[in-house]
Amino acid sequence: MAGFDPQWFATRGFGGHGAALGMRYHAHGEDWAELALPYDERLIGDPASGVIASGPIITMMDMATSLAIWIKRNAFVPHATLDLRVDYLRPATPGKTVIGRGECYRITRSIAFVRGQAHDGDPDDPLAHVAGTFMVVGDVAGMGLNRRTEA
């Protein structure tokens, strides 16, 4: 496959932890991707309120920002999360699907800088804000190259 198509990637299913959480593809653009996490009682972190745990939100934002990097590089090549910071602006509303948007706003020879937000219906009323960095592997100098790195 030439380049990177997030929809194709999503139809393969996220597998592993993403599948266990019920994560789905939602939308994407030139340097961003959105994922959806439908409400599920198995994700609850606070049984008293029914609010989902923060862990699934980190997973979704890690994945959405990862997709944004692959889209920006137009290649499905390995990278590793260096750090991820999440600010929890407010609890997610029980029963609502959470949408997570990740954006890769800068990429250098070795580091991809990402940011993103999560909301549950109104993008102007976000519930979480994230910022992070990834170590990128392979040639990004030409950006959009589809050179697969053989580790």
Added chain:
Amino acid sequence: MTIGLPPYAEILRVSVEAEDGAPPVLLMPFADDVLGRPGFLHGGAISGLLEMAAIAALQHALEAEGGADARIKPVNVTVDFMRGGRDKPTRAAGVVTRLGTRVANVEATAWQDEREKPIAAARMNYLIVRD
């Protein structure tokens, strides 16, 4: 003391391993449900484990000072990933660096073979709501 784990802990299959007066150590077995890229743990699953370890340490510290019924609200978390999580059990424990009236600062580390070689570490800030 008892550490109440939420439903989300079941997806990660987290259990409380040791707690004889010390902050609890959480154990997460390697399984498909916590997999990221083939053969490695998902960073989000590691983060979820770290947050649960941090909250468990905070509950432990609150209970020790008689404030067990205080509510804990997460403000933020910063996770650093040091090593890939391989096909083996992962442990995590939190340390409360400061417990104030309204805010608690907690650090947590996750490791596999040796505690001295963490695979990830996190710093969290929590709001404490006391009745």
